[in-house]
Amino acid sequence: MSRSKALLAEIVGSVAGGLGSMQEILEAELQDPSAAVADMLDHVARFRGKQLRGALVLLVGEATGKTSEEHPKVAAIVEMIHLATLVHDDILDGAEVRRRVACVNQRWNNQVAVLLGDYLYSRAFALSTELSSGLCSSLLSRTTKQICVGEIDQSTLRYDFEMTQERYEGVCGAKTASLFAAACELGARYPGGSEETGELMRSVGWNMGLGFQIIDDYLDLTGSEEIAGKTVGVDVEDGKVTLPVLHVYSEASDAVRERIREIYTQPELENRADELRQAVDLEAGLKYARKRANELIENALSSMAVLPESQARSSIESIGEFFLERNW
Amino acid sequence: MSRSKALLAEIVGSVAGGLGSMQEILEAELQDPSAAVADMLDHVARFRGKQLRGALVLLVGEATGKTSEEHPKVAAIVEMIHLATLVHDDILDGAEVRRRVACVNQRWNNQVAVLLGDYLYSRAFALSTELSSGLCSSLLSRTTKQICVGEIDQSTLRYDFEMTQERYEGVCGAKTASLFAAACELGARYPGGSEETGELMRSVGWNMGLGFQIIDDYLDLTGSEEIAGKTVGVDVEDGKVTLPVLHVYSEASDAVRERIREIYTQPELENRADELRQAVDLEAGLKYARKRANELIENALSSMAVLPESQARSSIESIGEFFLERNW
Numbered sequence: 001m002s003r004s005k006a007l008l009a010e011i012v013g014s015v016a017g018g019l020g021s022m023q024e025i026l027e028a029e030l031q032d033p034s035a036a037v038a039d040m041l042d043h044v045a046r047f048r049g050k051q052l053r054g055a056l057v058l059l060v061g062e063a064t065g066k067t068s069e070e071h072p073k074v075a076a077i078v079e080m081i082h083l084a085t086l087v088h089d090d091i092l093d094g095a096e097v098r099r100r101v102a103c104v105n106q107r108w109n110n111q112v113a114v115l116l117g118d119y120l121y122s123r124a125f126a127l128s129t130e131l132s133s134g135l136c137s138s139l140l141s142r143t144t145k146q147i148c149v150g151e152i153d154q155s156t157l158r159y160d161f162e163m164t165q166e167r168y169e170g171v172c173g174a175k176t177a178s179l180f181a182a183a184c185e186l187g188a189r190y191p192g193g194s195e196e197t198g199e200l201m202r203s204v205g206w207n208m209g210l211g212f213q214i215i216d217d218y219l220d221l222t223g224s225e226e227i228a229g230k231t232v233g234v235d236v237e238d239g240k241v242t243l244p245v246l247h248v249y250s251e252a253s254d255a256v257r258e259r260i261r262e263i264y265t266q267p268e269l270e271n272r273a274d275e276l277r278q279a280v281d282l283e284a285g286l287k288y289a290r291k292r293a294n295e296l297i298e299n300a301l302s303s304m305a306v307l308p309e310s311q312a313r314s315s316i317e318s319i320g321e322f323f324l325e326r327n328w
Numbered sequence: 329m330s331r332s333k334a335l336l337a338e339i340v341g342s343v344a345g346g347l348g349s350m351q352e353i354l355e356a357e358l359q360d361p362s363a364a365v366a367d368m369l370d371h372v373a374r375f376r377g378k379q380l381r382g383a384l385v386l387l388v389g390e391a392t393g394k395t396s397e398e399h400p401k402v403a404a405i406v407e408m409i410h411l412a413t414l415v416h417d418d419i420l421d422g423a424e425v426r427r428r429v430a431c432v433n434q435r436w437n438n439q440v441a442v443l444l445g446d447y448l449y450s451r452a453f454a455l456s457t458e459l460s461s462g463l464c465s466s467l468l469s470r471t472t473k474q475i476c477v478g479e480i481d482q483s484t485l486r487y488d489f490e491m492t493q494e495r496y497e498g499v500c501g502a503k504t505a506s507l508f509a510a511a512c513e514l515g516a517r518y519p520g521g522s523e524e525t526g527e528l529m530r531s532v533g534w535n536m537g538l539g540f541q542i543i544d545d546y547l548d549l550t551g552s553e554e555i556a557g558k559t560v561g562v563d564v565e566d567g568k569v570t571l572p573v574l575h576v577y578s579e580a581s582d583a584v585r586e587r588i589r590e591i592y593t594q595p596e597l598e599n600r601a602d603e604l605r606q607a608v609d610l611e612a613g614l615k616y617a618r619k620r621a622n623e624l625i626e627n628a629l630s631s632m633a634v635l636p637e638s639q640a641r642s643s644i645e646s647i648g649e650f651f652l653e654r655n656w
Contacts, residue, residue: 034477036480037481119476119477122473126470137453145450148450155440
């Protein structure tokens, strides 16, 4: 077993009971009397993945001593929102549909994907209104809004090589870290945990989530499709300027800068990520990004030192390590 | 002034104060610190339209004697959800993008439209969590789910000429009547109104909304683009079998049935709605649909007779009349 797989197994093991309950809730929520909807939900269930956001709700609950019967439900709601964002991420435009036709043909059309994502969002919100406190509804609706703003901002920042690192991290924070932060805050506060511990765990989740996204962007430039199980090099294709490229660009000569812009924008260019790797020495940028992700995650984990030692706390640390060690 | 415009003016006049407050809330909610998001919200604000769902929240509140300070907020939330559904309705597939290029070019790309709709949904839910009771969050999240199921079912029922009228009305109910029903129920119950009055007004809203959708489908077959301010004949283009066609098909000979199916499905056919009007005598189907809409709306209005007479009750009746008399 690889190191990162061993880490994952340890994480899951430490809240196996809660994850089992979360899974049962998710299975019940991913069903519908409409045959058409049920069929699609069945397909979507396969995207469930590692469910680390849900696991964080449970682990933070344990680590802060506040685990309640409602934690698995909160975890399921967080995972449903994540699932909805994944479904909506798959909505493509005309040009991209053509470019990624093999990928899209296996799914339904855009209109149905939009509706299915909306269904998951509204079902998650409906479930959250059944909880004993309004905190989950309130926090997750604001988080979903923040995710949308992050994604919209990201879309308008395509091909922007002059963007500051702060802006890049602001977008990554809104689109990705915010849900990790909400998961950790809810784990700590639901129900009845102190605001102070909620704030601490929110900040832990934010930094971990930001580190996660930076590594995600890193892997899109370096990863193997075989290992990742998804297309890599998509960011360059989509005009997304991620931290490694941003760093290399900021240090580059005018000629190299022009070449980078050309690789991003020249029409009909095949495999832009390969072109980029050949034309530019990305190594310094990749190292820089990895260092930043390390710093963020180490920060997050060290700020948890105020919590009593526990298996759950150590599992959260393992999630941080997993984020840094994963190659998919 | 046309009869239907006079009706609209009367409706608006009777809850002008509440509508003004709703408008202020909407304006505040359609702003965002992100310049990109603000720009898009500004564009979306133009779709606000007649805001009859929001008006119903206020009017039902008045008519059932339960108007509270929170009614304009509830009305704004209902309108934001309606706005989100409109934005997501505009998501098109590759083929349709090509077919309706003039329409789409004036907007943003699909990905951004998805995010903007999600933003509106989540902002509406976030606002609902600020209210004094959880009823609005709970009812509207379930209603949004129902709208999605209706739209997904509708999409799978395209080109289904054997569909029963019950099934057609079930889909119209889920995708359209459900939000009118929720608006009326919330108006009656928010906060502290009786469940019984809530149920009565829910049923009034459902029947009015169903009548509204049947007329909407009717106008898509008969309307003038100039008056409607939107493309008509879209349903035939999209394969949607609406009540007038369903009725004509059920009464038609095998040869006519085959011709109808051909007009819906033959590739590259220009203006299918015109072809349909020329090939088939739609009149009986249109009359049948109008009769059904009349019946539903009259039912709704007569069941309101148990409420005390009031200007608000009479304005709700005017909304019903407007639904039947409008030609756009």
